[in-house]
Amino acid sequence: MTLNHSNFELLSNETAITLAKKLGLVKTDATLKCREIGDGNLNYVFHITDTATKKGIIIKQAVPYAKVLGESWPLTLKRAAIEANALIHFKSYCPEFVPQVYYSDEQLAITIMEDLSHLKIARTGLIDGDQFPLLSKHIGEYVAKTAFYTSDLHLEPSAKKEVARNFTNPELCKITEVFVFTDPFFEELPGEYEVELTDAAKSIWNDQEVILEVAKLKQSFETEQEALLHGDLHTGSIFASDTETKIIDPEFAFYGPVGFDLGQYTANLLFQAVTRNPAGKEGIFTHLQEFWDTFEETYTSLWNTQNKSPFRQVNGYLSYVLTKFRKDAYGFAGCELIRRTIGLSHVADLNVIEDKETRIAAKTATLKIGAFLIKKREELDVPAVIEALKQHTLPTYSTL
Ligand code: SR1
Ligand code: MG
Numbered sequence: 492m493t494l495n496h497s498n499f500e501l502l503s504n505e506t507a508i509t510l511a512k513k514l515g516l517v518k519t520d521a522t523l524k525c526r527e528i529g530d531g532n533l534n535y536v537f538h539i540t541d542t543a544t545k546k547g548i549i550i551k552q553a554v555p556y557a558k559v560l561g562e563s564w565p566l567t568l569k570r571a572a573i574e575a576n577a578l579i580h581f582k583s584y585c586p587e588f589v590p591q592v593y594y595s596d597e598q599l600a601i602t603i604m605e606d607l608s609h610l611k612i613a614r615t616g617l618i619d620g621d622q623f624p625l626l627s628k629h630i631g632e633y634v635a636k637t638a639f640y641t642s643d644l645h646l647e648p649s650a651k652k653e654v655a656r657n658f659t660n661p662e663l664c665k666i667t668e669v670f671v672f673t674d675p676f677f678e679e680l681p682g683e684y685e686v687e688l689t690d691a692a693k694s695i696w697n698d699q700e701v702i703l704e705v706a707k708l709k710q711s712f713e714t715e716q717e718a719l720l721h722g723d724l725h726t727g728s729i730f731a732s733d734t735e736t737k738i739i740d741p742e743f744a745f746y747g748p749v750g751f752d753l754g755q756y757t758a759n760l761l762f763q764a765v766t767r768n769p770a771g772k773e774g775i776f777t778h779l780q781e782f783w784d785t786f787e788e789t790y791t792s793l794w795n796t797q798n799k800s801p802f803r804q805v806n807g808y809l810s811y812v813l814t815k816f817r818k819d820a821y822g823f824a825g826c827e828l829i830r831r832t833i834g835l836s837h838v839a840d841l842n843v844i845e846d847k848e849t850r851i852a853a854k855t856a857t858l859k860i861g862a863f864l865i866k867k868r869e870e871l872d873v874p875a876v877i878e879a880l881k882q883h884t885l886p887t888y889s890t891l
Contacts, residue, residue, distance in 0.1 A: 547606035631785030750819025758827035768888035825864030
């Protein structure tokens with residue numbers, strides 16, 4: 492469906508409040524405050540709070556271009572509807588890990604949802620040294636449930652294809668195809684990196700084994716329809732506290748290979764593992780192990796109790812599926828480590844390191860580990876990845 496942009500109007504703090512009142516989502520006689528708090532790459536986010544009760548709501552609005560790239564990169568407003576539908580879909584499988592959607596409007600490209608400001612963005616918290624003891628178990632459970640319940644093992648084949656059709660998301664997939672799987676792997680294509688990283692970047696561009704494996708991973712992203720993915724499951728898409736976890740921002744949702752969600756989360760833990768001192772690294776290794784253990788345990792339990800496939804008890808089938816997810820995931824994780832280092836969209840985990848020598852050493856390490864994961868993905872498990880991480884020590888560490 493083509494949207495008619497003539498009904499689109501960018502909200503302001505004032506019109507956001509007027510809209511919330513009109514929809515009955517806030518009291519009309521309340522004293523309300525609104526702030527635009529969007530710090531992501533694509534959208535605006537309005538946070539409205541009742542100054543007396545301190546209760547709030549969030550209005551997220553897409554604009555017809557990628558905010559970070561400017562109007563030169565037009566982007567469908569339909570992504571707002573995809574995000575709202577994905578939140579509703581994922582919440583039906585994992586109610587505790589997904590925010591409540593109160594209202595959405597496809598023409599205005601808005602989603603109005605639960606205020607999560609009592610939580611912290613997981614990336615920020617991890618950089619600050621927050622432990623988030625349940626975070627990775629929760630994400631493991633979330634990925635297992637969404638991967639299983641949206642797959643052919645649970646949905647009737649025709650129902651699954653209908654869901655997949657509704658989540659056809661070519662423009663957002665194109666961002667991933669370009670920024671994650673293409674540009675970072677060719678010297679002549681757009682990129683952004685510090686000059687001191689040139690040699691390390693060249694060693695990726697000149698490594699034909701890496702480039703061939705990335706071509707295979709990109710093909711898998713483009714062609715496999717295993718399950719409905721979040722599609723951008725980095726630690727900036729997660730709110731967390733010591734007890735609670737909420738996964739937000741599924742505007743990149745589409746039917747793709749399960750390893751992509753697993754790999755993005757894995758890679759974003761690895762940024763932390765690289766930048767921390769040996770003791771801090773151990774905390775991240777625990778997250779990594781808990782994430783993978785919980786994912787595999789939850790997926791296995793769903794397989795054993797709710798799998799509708801006549802092949803479910805065939806010896807070796809579950810193990811084949813889990814092994815495929817794992818191999819794909821480490822490959823995708825490698826691509827994410829590399830694109831966030833020399834591509835166009837960086838991560839604070841690396842960029843907050845003030846000391847230049849340490850920062851360059853950290854970025855050199857993420858490039859090397861990225862290439863290692865891509866090339867060795869068939870042989871890896873969590874202990875092998877931890878061993879590889881331990882070999883990268885920085886000249887000075889954060890205090891974490
Ligand atoms: C142009 S958008 C760059 C990145 O921001 C999003 O969060 C996705 O990760 C995308 O690749
Ligand atoms: Mg996002």
